[in-house]
Amino acid sequence: MKLYQEKNHYELLEIHSDVAPTEIRQAYKILFDLYQDESIATYSFFSEKERKEILSSLEKAYLTLIDPESRKAYDRNRIELGGLEGEERKHSNHKKNPSSIYDFKKTHLQGLVTIRNPEELKHRASQNPVIQNILDQDTITGRDIKKIRTELKITLEEIAEATKVRIEMLRIIEEDNQELFLPMVYMTGFLKSYARYLQLDENAILSGFIKHINKGKCP
Amino acid sequence: MSQIWSIGGGKGGTGKSFIAGNLGILLAKQGYKTLLIDVDFGAANLHTIIGISKPERSISDFLSRRFGTLDEAVVPTAIPNLYLISGAMNNLDIANLTHQQKMKLLRNIARLSYDYILLDIGAGTSFNTIDYFMVADSGIFVTTPEPTSIENVYRFIRSAYFRKIHHVLKAHDFRTLAEEAERQNCNATVSNPEILLHVIKELDPGKGDIVEKALRTLDFKLILNQLRKQDNPNIGELICKIIERHLALKMSFIGNISYDDHVHNSVCKKLPFVDLYPYTRTALDLRECCKNHLSIYTELQKNEKQRSNHQA
Numbered sequence: 192m193k194l195y196q197e198k199n200h201y202e203l204l205e206i207h208s209d210v211a212p213t214e215i216r217q218a219y220k221i222l223f224d225l226y227q228d229e230s231i232a233t234y235s236f237f238s239e240k241e242r243k244e245i246l247s248s249l250e251k252a253y254l255t256l257i258d259p260e261s262r263k264a265y266d267r268n269r270i271e272l273g274g275l276e277g278e279e280r281k282h283s284n285h286k287k288n289p290s291s292i293y294d295f296k297k298t299h300l301q302g303l304v305t306i307r308n309p310e311e312l313k314h315r316a317s318q319n320p321v322i323q324n325i326l327d328q329d330t331i332t333g334r335d336i337k338k339i340r341t342e343l344k345i346t347l348e349e350i351a352e353a354t355k356v357r358i359e360m361l362r363i364i365e366e367d368n369q370e371l372f373l374p375m376v377y378m379t380g381f382l383k384s385y386a387r388y389l390q391l392d393e394n395a396i397l398s399g400f401i402k403h404i405n406k407g408k409c410p
Numbered sequence: 411m412s413q414i415w416s417i418g419g420g421k422g423g424t425g426k427s428f429i430a431g432n433l434g435i436l437l438a439k440q441g442y443k444t445l446l447i448d449v450d451f452g453a454a455n456l457h458t459i460i461g462i463s464k465p466e467r468s469i470s471d472f473l474s475r476r477f478g479t480l481d482e483a484v485v486p487t488a489i490p491n492l493y494l495i496s497g498a499m500n501n502l503d504i505a506n507l508t509h510q511q512k513m514k515l516l517r518n519i520a521r522l523s524y525d526y527i528l529l530d531i532g533a534g535t536s537f538n539t540i541d542y543f544m545v546a547d548s549g550i551f552v553t554t555p556e557p558t559s560i561e562n563v564y565r566f567i568r569s570a571y572f573r574k575i576h577h578v579l580k581a582h583d584f585r586t587l588a589e590e591a592e593r594q595n596c597n598a599t600v601s602n603p604e605i606l607l608h609v610i611k612e613l614d615p616g617k618g619d620i621v622e623k624a625l626r627t628l629d630f631k632l633i634l635n636q637l638r639k640q641d642n643p644n645i646g647e648l649i650c651k652i653i654e655r656h657l658a659l660k661m662s663f664i665g666n667i668s669y670d671d672h673v674h675n676s677v678c679k680k681l682p683f684v685d686l687y688p689y690t691r692t693a694l695d696l697r698e699c700c701k702n703h704l705s706i707y708t709e710l711q712k713n714e715k716q717r718s719n720h721q722a
Contacts (some may be wrong), residue, residue: 195655195656224648225596225648225652230648231555231557231645232560232645232648232649232652234557234560235557235560235566236652236656383463
């Protein structure tokens with residue numbers, strides 16, 4: 192049996208030299224409870240001085256091993272001294288991230304949502320003559336907006352998912368179904384989100400669309 | 411050959427006799443021929459625990475040579491299979507046995523033939539108590555979860571530890587070695603047994619190994635008695651851990667026994683507790699401890715048998 196003074200950090204904490212940090216922490220916690228001031232189990236077994244010494248050597252071992260950098264240095268040092276066989280051991284870090292039971296962020300929908308590069312989208316829009324023609328018009332109809340979208344090959348579902356605007360509302364806009372329009376304050380909001388998603392100038396689209404609506408009202 | 415269990419633990423009033431008596435009853439009820447010996451001379455009361463108010467014969471009859479053999483001092487009890495050698499004395503000197511008397515007694519105890527012999531050891535850490543404790547196949551410490559009582563367990567273990575080292579060293583004529591070790595660490599030897607063994611090993615590795623091997627033969631057990639609800643039930647395990655970490659000894663925890671006021675009632679009524687209150691938590695704990703200890707033992711024997719088979 193070795194005296195505790197002669198034990199290496201791993202032996203002192205009673206752990207293997209390849210354990211994960213969580214186990215080191217656990218081992219230290221148990222031993223700390225054993226030797227701490229109020230521990231009834233070690234009362235009278237050690238003198239106050241001995242106990243303090245043991246506690247401080249435990250603490251030193253713990254602090255050295257819990258930090259990956261200093262642990263690596265300590266391991267390297269021990270290999271050089273011949274205390275540890277073989278090449279440097281890689282300790283497996285079994286750290287697990289918590290996984291939530293309920294997926295608040297709805298990350299599972301990420302597969303449906305295509306991640307768009309805004310610059311690329313802008314570029315495609317500027318290169319497309321059909322889109323440019325529409326944008327040059329004085330008024331913009333719902334059908335025009337739909338055309339821009341189909342030219343850009345973006346589905347309505349994708350826009351609904353990204354903008355959080357109900358897909359029926361988007362469809363109403365695209366079909367110019369003015370009977371089903373909500374108050375204009377809502378419709379302009381929806382259209383702005385729509386246009387923003389397509390990387391278009393939302394104000395230009397909006398003013399064109401409003402002009403088109405107004406034209407329909409007073410011919 | 412009978413299995414000898416000794417039940418001790420340094421401090422008085424921790425329930426050594428209570429546990430010895432009740433373990434004896436439990437063993438007897440399982441059909442083992444069991445003998446209880448009260449070696450707490452001068453303060454013997456094991457007989458009362460198992461419901462005998464005044465034993466007709468006692469160990470002093472043997473020591474004063476009224477009986478030729480220890481067998482004659484045995485009294486049967488009301489419980490089948492359970493026998494008692496009482497330590498109650500009519501002789502004033504009996505509390506202070508001479509070395510010869512003690513050795514004679516130990517020799518004769520070893521000759522008795524029972525399934526289990528339980529020695530109820532008195533308080534204190536005198537050589538007499540320690541020797542009775544160490545003669546056993548299995549030494550059971552009884553402690554309560556109080557600093558005073560745990561302190562005495564450690565003191566007792568240390569004394570036993572030194573006694574063993576002393577014993578081995580003398581037997582092998584290692585006296586000079588021990589003296590050398592003591593000279594090197596004159597203060598530390600008493601307070602830190604760890605160091606003594608270490609010094610011996612450093613001075614002479616071969617002899618150090620013999621000492622260490624001898625210390626390994628010591629097989630201690632621990633029962634935590636009078637555990638109240640608010641106490642930490644892990645203390646027993648912790649104590650064993652400390653012993654194994656810092657002394658080259660084996661020590662296994664057998665179990666907790668809950669505190670119960672009914673124990674007081676049963677002692678006052680002079681009736682065995684496990685009979686009077688068989689369905690209390692404490693009686694359950696006692697049965698559990700008995701079972702645990704038996705299973706530790708049979709496992710050990712199995713291992714030994716396997717080892718001897720291997721060697722054969």
